[in-house]
Amino acid sequence: MQLRPSHPTGDVMKNQTVLSSETKSRDPLILCESSLKDIAAKLQTPQYSRQSVGEAVIHLGVGGFHRAHQALYLDELLDKGHDSRWGICGVGIMPQDEPMNLALASQDCLYTLVERSGTTDHVRVVGAIKRHLLAPKIQKLSFLLLQTPKR
DSSP states (O other): OEEEESSTTOOGGGSOEEEEOTTOOSOOEEOSGGGHHHHTTTSBOOOSOGGGOOBOEEEESOOHHHHHTHHHHHHHHHHTTOOTTOOEEEEEOSGGGHHHHHHHHHTTTOEEEEEEOSSOEEEEEEOOEEEEEETTTOHHHHHHHHHSOBO
């Protein structure tokens, strides 16, 4: 199975990530909650019930560093059965955060992470982000989230 962006320019932020079989025996899979079981046959996927995960973490500005580190660490803890309250609600605070919001929304806030070393690549699906909001569009709701996190 290969991971490739669905857009020919390789811009994952504008289109959903597509997983396609190397043998081309199946149609490409769109990364979303309903396709996780099929994807799990080839890639590491969340082993916890995402529906039972809370949103105790509010993270402002969900960029690459956050997704590659903090969200990954929380995903690993959730996989190990630790406190399921510690899911993430991401909040884009700038108008230019809208492409991230659209990309995450189109994939049920799931995303793929590629960890590269000198000899191998490890590809996995991360599910710790439960929701992503745009503060410029819903300012009042964003501030309410900071006061009362979901559990």
